[in-house]
Amino acid sequence: MLLLMSSEKVSCLIIGSGPAGYTAAIYASRAGLSPVLYTGGQPGGQLTITTEVENYPGYPEGVQGPQMMIDFENQARRFGADIRYGLATKVDFSDPTLHKVWIDDNTLIESPSVIIATGASAKWLGLESEQRLNGYGVSACAVCDGFFFRNQVVAIVGGGDTACEEASYLSKLCKKVYMIVRREELRASQVMQNRVKSTPNIEILWNSETEEILGEQGVTGAKLKNVKTGESYSIDVTGFFVAIGHQPNTEIFKDFINMDNAGYIQTIKGSTKTNVEGVFACGDAQDNIYRQAITAAGSGCMAALDAERYLTEKGLH
Numbered sequence: 050m051l052l053l054m055s056s057e058k059v060s061c062l063i064i065g066s067g068p069a070g071y072t073a074a075i076y077a078s079r080a081g082l083s084p085v086l087y088t089g090g091q092p093g094g095q096l097t098i099t100t101e102v103e104n105y106p107g108y109p110e111g112v113q114g115p116q117m118m119i120d121f122e123n124q125a126r127r128f129g130a131d132i133r134y135g136l137a138t139k140v141d142f143s144d145p146t147l148h149k150v151w152i153d154d155n156t157l158i159e160s161p162s163v164i165i166a167t168g169a170s171a172k173w174l175g176l177e178s179e180q181r182l183n184g185y186g187v188s189a190c191a192v193c194d195g196f197f198f199r200n201q202v203v204a205i206v207g208g209g210d211t212a213c214e215e216a217s218y219l220s221k222l223c224k225k226v227y228m229i230v231r232r233e234e235l236r237a238s239q240v241m242q243n244r245v246k247s248t249p250n251i252e253i254l255w256n257s258e259t260e261e262i263l264g265e266q267g268v269t270g271a272k273l274k275n276v277k278t279g280e281s282y283s284i285d286v287t288g289f290f291v292a293i294g295h296q297p298n299t300e301i302f303k304d305f306i307n308m309d310n311a312g313y314i315q316t317i318k319g320s321t322k323t324n325v326e327g328v329f330a331c332g333d334a335q336d337n338i339y340r341q342a343i344t345a346a347g348s349g350c351m352a353a354l355d356a357e358r359y360l361t362e363k364g365l366h
């Protein structure tokens with residue numbers, strides 16, 4: 050049962066606080082929409098668990114991910130965006146004129162325009178041992194937890210840019226890093242592949258899948274299987290990192306918003322409009338191709354402009 054503690058009507062509600070959400074907030078505030086932004090469970094989003102960002106234009110020397118998100122937030126606040134902590138837990142988009150969003154199950158926000166910028170979260174392998182040892186040696190964020198494994202031997206699963214970047218990060222802290230790759234090639238960009246392959250203390254275990262992460266109180270190793278030969282083998286590690294991609298944080302919208310099979314929101318080509326009037330989507334929640342801070346920020350700008358035009362057309366702005 051929902052225990053409603055408060056309700057409020059706003060003209061533009063933004064859900065999410067990564068580059069997409071904050072950029073939408075900057076544009077919506079400057080357009081006079083008085084946006085209210087709820088940060089979600091991880092204020093600042095995925096960039097807060099990154100180290101150096103080198104490819105965001107405007108930072109010629111690079112910037113730390115968490116600092117970049119503080120900069121975004123401060124810029125949005127400067128124009129009057131109302132930024133609040135809270136997680137959107139339920140929505141009702143059945144009335145096209147006034148959308149309902151519940152925050153933390155107890156606050157109802159009603160708004161004619163909603164910008165979804167909820168991003169994506171790390172995927173897991175789905176093993177029982179992975180769940181049981183999560184936080185006890187199993188992690189999906191090398192940058193957050195690598196420090197605990199200084200001078201130890203660790204493993205990381207995945208062959209994409211994230212896995213390569215994190216393996217490279219871990220190689221500087223740890224004695225040795227095993228990369229567990231399920232195929233015979235990496236998915237990562239050439240520059241990242243070269244970096245990993247030329248790092249002496251990174252060993253790539255090709256064609257390998259994880260059967261079990263070993264350990265009772267903490268990780269002691271992993272049981273792997275070579276998918277080509279069918280042979281099982283074990284490695285001794287004290288840390289086990291998972292970097293196999295992300296899934297969009299769109300579950301709460303699924304009864305109302307059109308999505309693809311993976312849960313990415315479908316927007317109308319050339320816009321951020323969804324199938325529901327007045328609801329717009331931007332950032333990684335609707336992008337499974339580019340997934341960059343700069344593209345998320347660009348689509349956040351588009352969403353705010355689309356929301357402003359929508360409210361103007363409806364005579365609400």
Ligand code: NDP
Nearest residue numbers: 174207208209210211212214231232236292293294295340
């Ligand atoms: P990706 O989807 O690119 O890669 C996921 C990797 O995990 C693949 O190697 C995949 O294998 C593997 N994988 C997936 N599921 C499993 C599983 N169940 N078991 C074992 N392995 C699995 O995700 P990333 O997070 O690496 O990157 C996402 C996007 O972000 C990409 O576009 C990437 O380029 C970008 N990015 C860019 C960076 C940069 O420019 N500095 C840094 C980090 C990310 P398979 O290849 O066999 O499918």
